[in-house]
Amino acid sequence: MRGFTHRRLVRGAALAGALTIALAACSSGGSGAPGTTPSTASSAAGQSALEQGGKITVWAWEPTLKKVVADFEAKYPKVTVDLVNAGTGNAQYTALQNAIAAGSGVPDVAQVEYYALPQFAIGGSLADLTSFGAASLDGTFTPGPWASVKQGNGIYGLPMDSGPMALFYNKSVFDKYGIAVPTTWDEYLTAAQKLHAADPSAYIANDTGDAGFATSMIWQAGGHPYTVDGTNVKINLADAGSTAFATLWQKLIDQKLLAPISSWSDQWYQGLGNGTIATLTIGAWMPANLESGVAAGKGQWRVAPMPQWTAGGTATSENGGSSLAVPKASKNQQLAYDFIKYADAGAGVQTRIDGGAFPATTADLQSAAFVNKTFDYFGGQKVNEVLAKSAADVVKGWQYLPFQVYANSVFNDTVGKAYVSGTTLQQGLKAWQDSSVTYGNDQGFTVNK
Amino acid sequence: MTIPSTSTSTSTERSRTAARPMMRSRRPPSVDRPRRNVILTLVTGVVLVYTLVPLAWLVINATKTQPSLFGSFGLWFSGHFALWDNIVQTVTYDHGIFLRWLLNTVLYVVAGAGGATLLAVLGGYALAKFSFPGKRAVFAIVIGAVAVPGTALAVPTFLMFSRMGLTNTPWAVIIPSLISPFGLYLMWTFASEAIPTELLEAARMDGASELRTFVKISLPLLGPGIVTVLLFTMVATWNNYFLPLIMLKDPTWYPLTLGLNAWNAQAATAGGEAIFNLVITASLLTILPLVTAFLVLQRFWQSGLAAGSVKE
Numbered sequence: 001m002r003g004f005t006h007r008r009l010v011r012g013a014a015l016a017g018a019l020t021i022a023l024a025a026c027s028s029g030g031s032g033a034p035g036t037t038p039s040t041a042s043s044a045a046g047q048s049a050l051e052q053g054g055k056i057t058v059w060a061w062e063p064t065l066k067k068v069v070a071d072f073e074a075k076y077p078k079v080t081v082d083l084v085n086a087g088t089g090n091a092q093y094t095a096l097q098n099a100i101a102a103g104s105g106v107p108d109v110a111q112v113e114y115y116a117l118p119q120f121a122i123g124g125s126l127a128d129l130t131s132f133g134a135a136s137l138d139g140t141f142t143p144g145p146w147a148s149v150k151q152g153n154g155i156y157g158l159p160m161d162s163g164p165m166a167l168f169y170n171k172s173v174f175d176k177y178g179i180a181v182p183t184t185w186d187e188y189l190t191a192a193q194k195l196h197a198a199d200p201s202a203y204i205a206n207d208t209g210d211a212g213f214a215t216s217m218i219w220q221a222g223g224h225p226y227t228v229d230g231t232n233v234k235i236n237l238a239d240a241g242s243t244a245f246a247t248l249w250q251k252l253i254d255q256k257l258l259a260p261i262s263s264w265s266d267q268w269y270q271g272l273g274n275g276t277i278a279t280l281t282i283g284a285w286m287p288a289n290l291e292s293g294v295a296a297g298k299g300q301w302r303v304a305p306m307p308q309w310t311a312g313g314t315a316t317s318e319n320g321g322s323s324l325a326v327p328k329a330s331k332n333q334q335l336a337y338d339f340i341k342y343a344d345a346g347a348g349v350q351t352r353i354d355g356g357a358f359p360a361t362t363a364d365l366q367s368a369a370f371v372n373k374t375f376d377y378f379g380g381q382k383v384n385e386v387l388a389k390s391a392a393d394v395v396k397g398w399q400y401l402p403f404q405v406y407a408n409s410v411f412n413d414t415v416g417k418a419y420v421s422g423t424t425l426q427q428g429l430k431a432w433q434d435s436s437v438t439y440g441n442d443q444g445f446t447v448n449k
Numbered sequence: 450m451t452i453p454s455t456s457t458s459t460s461t462e463r464s465r466t467a468a469r470p471m472m473r474s475r476r477p478p479s480v481d482r483p484r485r486n487v488i489l490t491l492v493t494g495v496v497l498v499y500t501l502v503p504l505a506w507l508v509i510n511a512t513k514t515q516p517s518l519f520g521s522f523g524l525w526f527s528g529h530f531a532l533w534d535n536i537v538q539t540v541t542y543d544h545g546i547f548l549r550w551l552l553n554t555v556l557y558v559v560a561g562a563g564g565a566t567l568l569a570v571l572g573g574y575a576l577a578k579f580s581f582p583g584k585r586a587v588f589a590i591v592i593g594a595v596a597v598p599g600t601a602l603a604v605p606t607f608l609m610f611s612r613m614g615l616t617n618t619p620w621a622v623i624i625p626s627l628i629s630p631f632g633l634y635l636m637w638t639f640a641s642e643a644i645p646t647e648l649l650e651a652a653r654m655d656g657a658s659e660l661r662t663f664v665k666i667s668l669p670l671l672g673p674g675i676v677t678v679l680l681f682t683m684v685a686t687w688n689n690y691f692l693p694l695i696m697l698k699d700p701t702w703y704p705l706t707l708g709l710n711a712w713n714a715q716a717a718t719a720g721g722e723a724i725f726n727l728v729i730t731a732s733l734l735t736i737l738p739l740v741t742a743f744l745v746l747q748r749f750w751q752s753g754l755a756a757g758s759v760k761e
Contacts, residue, residue: 059698063720086698088714088721095698098604102611105698161719264717266725270519285719293716293723295516320719356720 049334053078056336059086059096060111062160062322064355068348072339075347081339089113093120093405096327100125106329108336112157113322114148115212115404118228120325121156122402127326128154132337140345144318144394145360149325152230157323158344159360161352163283164390165216165306165319168290171379172300173202173278181304185248188307192257195278203259204252206277209416210263211408212320213281217245219317219398221309225433226399233401233447235436237429244309246425253419260419269293281306283319284387288356291377299379303386316390317398321360358387365391403443407436511535511733515726535730542727547734549701550708554687555738556619557704561626562682569629569678573636574667578649591637594630600691607695621696622704626686632678639674640667676749680742687739705735 058069058081069081084107086092093116099105112120120126134155138146145159169181174191177198182188192204207213218225223241227234236242252258259277261267271277273296280286290301306316324340326333342348349359353370364370365388375383401407414435415428423431440447506523512532513521521527540547576587606625607616615621644667652662668675690706697703700711709731716723 061714061718061721063715063718063722084699085711087711088718091694091714095695098607098695099611099698102608102616104611104614105616163719266519266716269716269723269725273516273519283719288720289723292721296520322719 049332050076050079050338053080054332054335055080055082056108056330056332056339057082057084058109058111058324058339059084059092059107060109060324061085061088061092062111062352062357064352064357065343067355068343068351071347071351072342079335079339090405090409096120096125100327100329103329106327108326108330108332109324109340110327111160111322112325113320114145114159114318115215115400115408117149117157117323117325118151118400118402119405120327121151121154122231125327125329126156127328127330127333127337128156129158129326129337130155132334134158134337137341137345140362141360142362142365142391142394143396144391144398145321145323147396147398148318148321148400149323157325158340160322160324160344161285161357162360162391163285163318163320163358164387164394165220165281165283165316166386166390167304167306168280168282168286169302169304170272170275170278170297170300171302173275181302182307183305184311185307185309189248189251189257192252193255196255196257202276202278203271204257205279205281206259206261206263206268206271207249207252207419208260208262209412209419211411211415213263214245214411214415215400216283216317216319217249217281218242219395220306220315221245222315222395224397224399226401228399228402231402231445233440233445235401235433235440235448237433238426242429243426246429250418250425253425258419273297275300283321284358284390285320287358287375287377287383291356298377301378302381303378303383305386306390314389314393315395316393318394401436401440402445403436403440406439407432410435410439507729507733507736511726511730513726515723518726518729531726532730535726536734539727539730539734542724546700547705547708547731550703550705551734553619553702554704554706557622557626557689557693558683558686560619560623562679562686564623564627565629565632565682565686566675566679568627569632569636569682570668570671570675572633573638573674574640574644574663574671576633576637577641578644578646578667591630591634595634597630599625603692603695606692610696616696617698617702619702622689622693622702625692626682626689629678629682629685632682635678635681636671636674639677640671643670643674672749676746680746683742684739705731709735 053076056079058065060083065083069083073079073081086095086107092111096106096110099107112126117126130153137158140146141159142162142164144164145162149155149157149159167181173179173195174181177195179191179194179198180187182191188204195202195204215225218237218241221241221244223239223245225235225237225239225242259271261271261277268277272280272290272294287303290297294301305314308315324344326336326340330336343352345361349361349364353359353364359365359370365384371384371388372382373384374380411432414431415425417423417431418425418428437447441449502524509524509526510518512526512530512535514529514531514534517528517531576584576591602625607621610616610621610624615624648666649662652666657665687704688706689704690710693704693707697707700708703711709728712724712728712731715721716725
């Protein structure tokens with residue numbers, strides 16, 4: 001039986017070249033089991049690793065992975081997956097850096113957000129997944145996330161979810177004051193003024209300075225503030241896209257149209273529930289958070305396409321989202337890869353969608369069941385229609401810095417000043433650029449030279 | 450013999466002499482009937498309110514459901530009284546992980562703070578009452594160690610423990626907690642003041658062994674000092690955040706501080722479940738043991754001080 005399977009897999013591998021895209025798309029459909037799909041020769045190795053069994057440790061904070069791990073262990077009884085929440089975002093990256101530096105306690109799989117992936121990949125901390133056949137997954141994922149996990153010719157993670165941006169808005173607030181839902185950023189500014197004039201306690205949005213949001217806005221505006229070629233890095237936070245964002249946002253700050261509330265705080269959840277924060281320009285993973293954290297807003301929220309810089313445009317960008325990566329120090333890389341393939345491109349995807357996650361796989365984003373799902377929380381709206389459209393319209397060519405984790409950590413010391421003092425956003429962006437340049441050069445990169 | 454007179458008796462003495470010429474007609478103020486000072490009372494009152502408001506906020510908000518938490522004024526009760534529901538949810542959420550964290554914390558406190566106190570008492574006594582070569586060097590090192598914050602040592606300790614394969618185990622939290630330079634220093638000064646050398650000499654003359662002298666004579670005299678050190682190390686271990694943050698990755702070994710933070714971080718995660726009401730209720734439950742420990746131990750502490758003052 002085992003011999004037969006093996007022969008079948010090898011024969012399958014011969015066809016792989018031609019069928020790669022079709023099979024990969026098929027294996028990501030949710031119903032298809034990845035381990036049994038003969039896509040490349042390395043699947044044979046994967047199959048035997050899964051049959052031999054073993055134990056892997058996964059560091060991730062994404063809640064839907066719990067069910068994925070349980071299903072995976074049920075499917076491959078000899079495999080044990082130790083799922084550990086080693087902290088969210090930055091806390092986990094620090095722990096990961098520490099473990100890698102210490103050379104022990106490194107997990108076999110780690111959740112790494114797209115903005116942080118280059119830092120770990122270029123630092124040599126992550127295994128290049130092309131040796132496990134990850135290249136065959138080309139076409140499985142939407143372009144934004146797929147570009148984010150690639151560095152040069154290497155693939156350093158598989159996209160787990162994605163955050164194409166959209167405008168989440170509280171319809172009851174817009175209706176109450178007769179304000180039209182903005183389709184351009186100019187209309188957004190007008191709507192902000194109208195809303196705040198009608199109700200001084202209400203704001204179009206909250207913002208106290210958020211690096212992820214700012215870079216996503218610049219991304220949508222067509223900016224390319226970071227260009228990375230190996231260790232040669234260029235930073236220009238005064239390019240056209242950055243300037244467009246800074247100019248618009250400066251007006252909102254100057255006219256005090258932004259609620260001085262930090263995202264994810266309890267005040268934020270409060271504001272989203274009571275109508276004092278009327279919109280969120282945010283990633284497509286937001287619906288699950290609204291449903292669980294803002295019960296009071298049920299039936300009031302809707303999703304619209306992201307406002308545009310030029311009327312009639314369709315440009316969007318990615319906001320947040322994570323990949324699963326395999327650290328180089330893992331002693332069980334094959335099994336680790338099999339797990340992330342299962343979770344990100346196999347049966348795990350549907351499990352995670354059912355749990356409220358927003359996928360990065362093209363086939364799921366285009367499936368009728370996904371797109372036509374109605375959301376009670378959003379008054380019966382087919383929210384995924386808007387979000388999936390946004391995923392297809394992400395502006396191409398964006399790059400993060402190979403030290404973006406550091407850069408984002410000093411965002412509030414530099415750009416953040418514009419929100420609380422007389423500094424302008426443009427001055428803040430300049431200061432952010434300067435400290436990023438200094439840090440990059442200190443780290444051995446050649447930045448702006 | 451000279452026993453250090455406590456500050457209470459000295460200040461009473463001083464205020465008595467100072468008050469006499471001014472208030473001839475009235476009875477002089479005493480500890481039971483102190484002199485009133487409006488400004489000091491006001492300042493104390495402000496500090497009291499400042500200290501108690503967060504506590505009141507915590508108690509009040511632990512009684513609210515998550516929606517009413519967002520929809521109501523923070524310093525007053527609102528809506529359905531949900532304290533019991535919150536407590537039940539807190540201890541059952543995620544298969545009762547909160548109770549596991551509580552047990553972990555108790556383990557770290559008993560082993561860490563208990564061990565630190567024991568070591569501080571033994572070391573402090575030895576340094577105060579025995580002379581041996583290198584004592585000055587030990588003194589210098591201990592004083593120096595008091596100045597080094599534990600946070601600064603956390604990362605080097607992590608790298609060392611990682612080599613030894615101790616990270617992600619309870620030992621990684623317990624072993625560093627055993628060292629309390631400040632506790633040692635406190636016990637040292639306390640022991641040299643509270644235990645008269647003559648008493649030790651008398652015991653030795655009567656033929657008591659060093660261990661017997663320590664257990665039967667010195668230890669009872671050190672009581673108040675031990676309680677003080679125990680309180681300090683207990684609070685430090687109970688609230689310890691940075692060390693376990695660096696050392697532990699497995700939530701099953703988390704102390705309460707890390708666990709609460711993990712719960713709080715859930716609200717900031719894509720797809721995460723916001724459980725602010727549980728974070729608040731769990732925080733309240735977390736401080737209760739410390740409050741209790743303070744109230745109970747404070748009694749011993751005060752009685753120890755009072756007992757010292759009447760021995761002349």
